[in-house]
Amino acid sequence: MGPETRAAPIGIFDSGLGGLTVVRAIRQALPHEDLVYLGDTARVPYGTRSAHTVLRYAQTCGEHLRQRGVKLLVVACNTVSAVALPMLRVELDIPVLGVVGPGARAGVAAAKGKRLGVLATPGTVASGAYSRAVAAEDPRVEVFAQAAPLLVPLAEEGWVSGQVPELVAARYLEPLFDAKVGALVLGCTHYPVLIDVIREQVARRCGPDVPVVDSAHALASELSELLRERELSNASTGPGRLRVLVTDRPSDFSAVARRFLGAELEESPVEAVDL
Ligand code: DGL
Numbered sequence: 001m002g003p004e005t006r007a008a009p010i011g012i013f014d015s016g017l018g019g020l021t022v023v024r025a026i027r028q029a030l031p032h033e034d035l036v037y038l039g040d041t042a043r044v045p046y047g048t049r050s051a052h053t054v055l056r057y058a059q060t061c062g063e064h065l066r067q068r069g070v071k072l073l074v075v076a077c078n079t080v081s082a083v084a085l086p087m088l089r090v091e092l093d094i095p096v097l098g099v100v101g102p103g104a105r106a107g108v109a110a111a112k113g114k115r116l117g118v119l120a121t122p123g124t125v126a127s128g129a130y131s132r133a134v135a136a137e138d139p140r141v142e143v144f145a146q147a148a149p150l151l152v153p154l155a156e157e158g159w160v161s162g163q164v165p166e167l168v169a170a171r172y173l174e175p176l177f178d179a180k181v182g183a184l185v186l187g188c189t190h191y192p193v194l195i196d197v198i199r200e201q202v203a204r205r206c207g208p209d210v211p212v213v214d215s216a217h218a219l220a221s222e223l224s225e226l227l228r229e230r231e232l233s234n235a236s237t238g239p240g241r242l243r244v245l246v247t248d249r250p251s252d253f254s255a256v257a258r259r260f261l262g263a264e265l266e267e268s269p270v271e272a273v274d275l
Helices: 003-007 020-029 051-067 078-091 100-111 122-127 129-137 151-157 163-178 191-206 215-229 250-261
Strands: 010-014 035-039 072-075 096-098 116-120 143-147 183-187 212-214 242-246 270-272
Touching (some): 010 020, 020 035, 020 215, 035 051, 051 072, 051 122, 078 096, 078 100, 078 116, 078 122, 078 129, 096 100, 096 215, 100 183, 100 212, 100 215, 116 122, 116 129, 116 163, 122 129, 122 143, 143 163, 151 191, 151 250, 163 191, 183 191, 191 212, 212 215, 242 250, 250 270
Parallel strands (some): 010 035, 010 072, 035 242, 072 096, 116 143, 116 183, 242 270
């Protein structure tokens, strides 16, 4: 690849701000890459919408980032990854990486042959995408997927500890405890913000040896691999810049973003875009 393409940013999008948990993992793994993050805050949540609607939203987000000249697209939303990845790969002329494949692979490794629990949005669960991705990796591993839509507003509200998230998490996890899963994948980008509560519930009911997998780290390491393979890594040794685009309420962004990103948003202002 030419130096111009290698220096171009990586595009990342999610239905809202949850994908910033993925941005965080990518920045740790690839500190020299420039990133453009698009959060579709005007249309979040995607996880309770029909596959047809999610496809339409995914198309506009992907096309917007492609027009901004990104060298590769990361679909940081599990729901979009579950239903729209093949369409985006056909329509866009850049590599497209989703979060379900890396999450499933990390889950299979963590489950060590036992059943694998997946906590995700209703859309992701209905798509069967995790079951397919796990079967492709190891057909012996059985998947138990549970929809947990109320965890999304709790994460956005910052209700990430105490009785309310504990009760909600415990209720959603119940069927997975009954299925005696050997590991749990957080199949939604919002859930890592609640990982302490989820881990505690899992440890209480299943014991301390059942790992909780955040697919963001698995995605970041597969992304590093892909950049190397395609000769797309940025040759710069300076710190990469993060640019943030949202489709609604840019002024609310900073406080919520801190929760998901685990850091200040540096100098980069948040830009509102109309899709
Ligand atoms: N970001 C979405 C996902 O990872 C969850 C939030 C939503 O429902 O839009 O599936």
